Amino acid sequence: MKADPKGVLTGVHFMDGDHAACEGALAAGCRFVAGYPITPSTEIVERFAARIPKVGGVFIQMEDELAASIAIQGGVWGGQKVMSVTSGPGLSLMMEHLGYAAMTETPSVWVDVQRGGPSTGLPTLPAQADMMQIKWGSHGDYEIIALSPNSPQECFDLMIKAFNLSEEYRCPVFLMMDEVVGHMTERVNIPSADQIDVTERKWTKKKPGEYKAFATTPEDLVPEMVKAGDGYRIHVTGLTHDERGYPAMDVPNQAKLIPRLLNKIRNNVHKLVDVRMDGCEDADVIVMSFGITSRVATAAIDAARAKGLKVGHLRLIICWPFPVALIQQLARTAKAFVVPELNMGQMVLEVRKALADVDRKVKVISVPHPGGTVHDPETILEQILEAAR
Amino acid sequence: MSESLDLHLASVETSLDNPVLPFLRQDRIPHIWCPGCGIGTSVNCFCRALSDSGLDLDKVAIVSGIGCTGRTAGYLNLDSFHTTHGRAIPFATGLKLSNPELNVVVYSGDGDLFAIGGNHFFHAARRNMDILVICVNNFTYGMTGGQVAPTTPVGPTQTTMPYGNFENPFNLPFIADACGATYVSRWTIYHVRQLAKAMKEALGKKGFRFIEVMSPCPTLYSRRNRLGDGVDQVKYYKEKSVIKNGVDTKEVGLGYQGEIVVGKFVDRERPTWLESMNAHYSHHFGDAFQPYGVKNGQD
Amino acid sequence: MSAEDDARKGKGTVFVRVEVCKGCSFCIDFCPSHALEFSREFNPKGYHFPVLGRAEDCTGCDLCGLYCPDFAIFGARWKDLDEKRQAASTPTQP
Structure with missing residues (x-):
C-alpha cells in the first residue's frame, strides 16, 4: 500500500539526519512515539513532538528509556506503528525490552544515534560502537534487522524501509545512525505519498476462535497479528509460549519457538542483503564500511585507485543480518578486506567469521577507531596499501 | 467420594457454572497460586466487578508485570499482556494512548509496581494517565522465594532480611494520592x-485510579514469620481493620500486624493526559487540530 | 422426595468443583452462617474440600464464591435456581 499523505512532507528540503529520520517515520505511518531525550538523538523526538499534532497521533516523553521502549510495544498492540529513539546509555537501558519485542514478535523501529562510549562517553561525538550490542545485548538468542544510513537522505529512505521490514518480519528493526549523520545537514528529497510504498501490518483475516496469536506455517514463519480491542482476547507474554500465546515453559515449546524466531530472519538472509558495491568485481582489496565511515572510506579508495590499485567498496546498508554469503563470494577473487569502523573492531569480526569457511587465504585488516571523530582517510589509505602488498 | 458429596452432586445442575468462569481463561485453570494465597480472591472480586460494570469486555485490556500477581493477566479472558518486570504501567500507557477506546487495567504486585517499577507509577499518576492500577500487596517477593519488598513492614524476617526487616516501607495510598x-x-x-464494589467503581472512572489490595502470602x-496460614492472615485483616473513608492518606501507613485502615481515600476529577493534550492543542491550533482518540465528537 | 428436595433444607446451596479446590478454608472460615465444613476425604490433589455440613443454615449468599481464590465454589439461592431452571425449560418463542 502507499503512504498516508498526511504524514508525508513532500518536497526538497535542507535538513539534518535526525529531522530526516523523523520525516521518514511519519511517512512510513508511525503515529506513536515514546521517547526520552538523549544527545545526539533528541532532535528526532523534538521534531516528532512538533509535527504529530498536525498529522494525528501521539508523542509522549516518558520518564526513562525503560519506559519508552516498553510503551512503544504497548502502542503496537494497541494498533499503531511505533518507534523509539535513543543513543548509547539509553540503548543499554532498552536491552531488556529489545528481547521482549523479539520474543513477543512486536514490530517496532528502534533508532540509535550512536555516540562514543562506553558509559556516558562522548555524548556529542560520533561512534559506531553499538553494532554488537544491538545484536547480542539482550539475553537469550534472538535476531534483529539493522540498517545503517550515511546521509540525511538515507535517514529518510532507510527509516521507511526499517518500518516496512519490521512489519514484514515482526521483529525489532534498528536504524543505526551516528552523531555525524544525525547532525549533518544536506538536501533531502521527500517524494509524494503515492511514490512511497508502505508495508501494512500482517493483520489476520481469521475470526476470533479460529485465530491463534502465534501460529505459523512451515512456509511462513511470521504469525498474523491482531490488536487489543478487536475481540480476539489475545494473550502476549515474554515467557516461552505456545501457539495460543499461553506460557508453556518446557523444552518442547522452547525448542519450537526459539528456532522459529531466529529462522524467520535467518531463512531470509538472502532477501535481506542490501549493500552498495563499487568496483568489487575485479578488486584485489575490498573496503567494507557502513554509515558515516563509508563516506570517509570513499576518499581513501579514490586515493588508492589514483595510485593504480584495484580497490572495491562494499557498503552495508543492512548490517544485520550480516551478508555472509556475499563476503564469501567476494573472497573468491579478492585478496584482502579492509574494514574501517568507528569502534575497536566489531563488524570486522563478522568478516573474519565469514572467511573461516573459505579455502583461500584472504587477509582481513581492521581499521579501528575509538570514536569521537571520523577516520582520517590517510589511515584507511595506509591500510589499503598494506593490504595490497 | 463422600455421601454428602454424592448427595450434593445429585443436586448440581450441569448447565450451571460458576459465574466467574466466563471471565477466566478456563483452559489455564487451575492457576499457579499457592493454597491460602489471596491473589485468586482478588481476581474473583475483579471478575465480579467486570460482570457488574456492564463494560464491553472486548474493550477491556489487562496488563501485568512479573511476579505472582503478574500472572493475573494470563488467567483473565481479556486481551491480556504479561510484560517485563516493573514495566506494566508504561506498557499500559502505550496501549491506552494508541487505542484510547480501551479500558486498560494494570494488575500487578507490590514489588513489581513499587520497587523496580516505582518510577513509572509516580509518573503515570502525575500525568493522570487513564488507567486503573490494582496492586496486590502481599508484603514480599513471592515468586523468587520471599525477599524483602518495598512494602515489607519493619520487623518480619525475609530471606534477604534474615534478622528481620529494618527498612521503612512505603505507604502506597499516600504515594498515589x-x-x-x-x-x-x-x-x-x-x-x-467492598473490594468488588471498589473495583467496579474504579473501572467506571477516568484518570489514574489506584486500588491497594492486602493479600496473604502464606508460603513466604x-x-x-509464624503468623499461621493464609486464612490466619485474613482473620487478622478482619480483626484489625477499620474502615475510614476519606481519611488523610498520610495516616494510613501499615505497621507489622498492626491496625489496617481501609476504605476509599481519594475520589476526585482531573483531566486525563489525553484530555489535556486534546484541550491544549485545540486551543493552540484551533480548528486545524483534530482531537486524537475521540470518535464523533465524543469520547 | 427426590435427593434434591431432601437437600433443600436451607434457603440456598453451594456448588463445588472438588478437583480445583486447594483447601485454603477461606469459604469455611468466612461463611456468615457457618454452614460449610471440610470433607473428610481428599480431592485428587490431596486437599480437603468444603462440604455443606449444615445445609439448613445455607442462605445461598455466595460469599463463599467471592472468597474462593480458586474459583472452586459458589453459592446460589434455591429461589433463583428455580427461576433459572424454569426459564431454561420454557420453550422460547420462535
Missing part, C-alpha cells in the same frame, strides 16, 4: 464485597 491519582482505595481480601511471609 501525592502523585495525583483520581481514585485511591485500600481493601484487604477479607473485604470481598506468614508461615515464615
Whole structure:
C-alpha cells in the first residue's frame, strides 16, 4: 500500500539526519512515539513532538528509556506503528525490552544515534560502537534487522524501509545512525505519498476462535497479528509460549519457538542483503564500511585507485543480518578486506567469521577507531596499501 | 467420594457454572497460586466487578508485570499482556494512548509496581494517565522465594532480611494520592464485597485510579514469620481493620500486624493526559487540530 | 422426595468443583452462617474440600464464591435456581 499523505512532507528540503529520520517515520505511518531525550538523538523526538499534532497521533516523553521502549510495544498492540529513539546509555537501558519485542514478535523501529562510549562517553561525538550490542545485548538468542544510513537522505529512505521490514518480519528493526549523520545537514528529497510504498501490518483475516496469536506455517514463519480491542482476547507474554500465546515453559515449546524466531530472519538472509558495491568485481582489496565511515572510506579508495590499485567498496546498508554469503563470494577473487569502523573492531569480526569457511587465504585488516571523530582517510589509505602488498 | 458429596452432586445442575468462569481463561485453570494465597480472591472480586460494570469486555485490556500477581493477566479472558518486570504501567500507557477506546487495567504486585517499577507509577499518576492500577500487596517477593519488598513492614524476617526487616516501607495510598491519582482505595481480601464494589467503581472512572489490595502470602511471609496460614492472615485483616473513608492518606501507613485502615481515600476529577493534550492543542491550533482518540465528537 | 428436595433444607446451596479446590478454608472460615465444613476425604490433589455440613443454615449468599481464590465454589439461592431452571425449560418463542 502507499503512504498516508498526511504524514508525508513532500518536497526538497535542507535538513539534518535526525529531522530526516523523523520525516521518514511519519511517512512510513508511525503515529506513536515514546521517547526520552538523549544527545545526539533528541532532535528526532523534538521534531516528532512538533509535527504529530498536525498529522494525528501521539508523542509522549516518558520518564526513562525503560519506559519508552516498553510503551512503544504497548502502542503496537494497541494498533499503531511505533518507534523509539535513543543513543548509547539509553540503548543499554532498552536491552531488556529489545528481547521482549523479539520474543513477543512486536514490530517496532528502534533508532540509535550512536555516540562514543562506553558509559556516558562522548555524548556529542560520533561512534559506531553499538553494532554488537544491538545484536547480542539482550539475553537469550534472538535476531534483529539493522540498517545503517550515511546521509540525511538515507535517514529518510532507510527509516521507511526499517518500518516496512519490521512489519514484514515482526521483529525489532534498528536504524543505526551516528552523531555525524544525525547532525549533518544536506538536501533531502521527500517524494509524494503515492511514490512511497508502505508495508501494512500482517493483520489476520481469521475470526476470533479460529485465530491463534502465534501460529505459523512451515512456509511462513511470521504469525498474523491482531490488536487489543478487536475481540480476539489475545494473550502476549515474554515467557516461552505456545501457539495460543499461553506460557508453556518446557523444552518442547522452547525448542519450537526459539528456532522459529531466529529462522524467520535467518531463512531470509538472502532477501535481506542490501549493500552498495563499487568496483568489487575485479578488486584485489575490498573496503567494507557502513554509515558515516563509508563516506570517509570513499576518499581513501579514490586515493588508492589514483595510485593504480584495484580497490572495491562494499557498503552495508543492512548490517544485520550480516551478508555472509556475499563476503564469501567476494573472497573468491579478492585478496584482502579492509574494514574501517568507528569502534575497536566489531563488524570486522563478522568478516573474519565469514572467511573461516573459505579455502583461500584472504587477509582481513581492521581499521579501528575509538570514536569521537571520523577516520582520517590517510589511515584507511595506509591500510589499503598494506593490504595490497 | 463422600455421601454428602454424592448427595450434593445429585443436586448440581450441569448447565450451571460458576459465574466467574466466563471471565477466566478456563483452559489455564487451575492457576499457579499457592493454597491460602489471596491473589485468586482478588481476581474473583475483579471478575465480579467486570460482570457488574456492564463494560464491553472486548474493550477491556489487562496488563501485568512479573511476579505472582503478574500472572493475573494470563488467567483473565481479556486481551491480556504479561510484560517485563516493573514495566506494566508504561506498557499500559502505550496501549491506552494508541487505542484510547480501551479500558486498560494494570494488575500487578507490590514489588513489581513499587520497587523496580516505582518510577513509572509516580509518573503515570502525575500525568493522570487513564488507567486503573490494582496492586496486590502481599508484603514480599513471592515468586523468587520471599525477599524483602518495598512494602515489607519493619520487623518480619525475609530471606534477604534474615534478622528481620529494618527498612521503612512505603505507604502506597499516600504515594498515589501525592502523585495525583483520581481514585485511591485500600481493601484487604477479607473485604470481598467492598473490594468488588471498589473495583467496579474504579473501572467506571477516568484518570489514574489506584486500588491497594492486602493479600496473604502464606508460603513466604506468614508461615515464615509464624503468623499461621493464609486464612490466619485474613482473620487478622478482619480483626484489625477499620474502615475510614476519606481519611488523610498520610495516616494510613501499615505497621507489622498492626491496625489496617481501609476504605476509599481519594475520589476526585482531573483531566486525563489525553484530555489535556486534546484541550491544549485545540486551543493552540484551533480548528486545524483534530482531537486524537475521540470518535464523533465524543469520547 | 427426590435427593434434591431432601437437600433443600436451607434457603440456598453451594456448588463445588472438588478437583480445583486447594483447601485454603477461606469459604469455611468466612461463611456468615457457618454452614460449610471440610470433607473428610481428599480431592485428587490431596486437599480437603468444603462440604455443606449444615445445609439448613445455607442462605445461598455466595460469599463463599467471592472468597474462593480458586474459583472452586459458589453459592446460589434455591429461589433463583428455580427461576433459572424454569426459564431454561420454557420453550422460547420462535
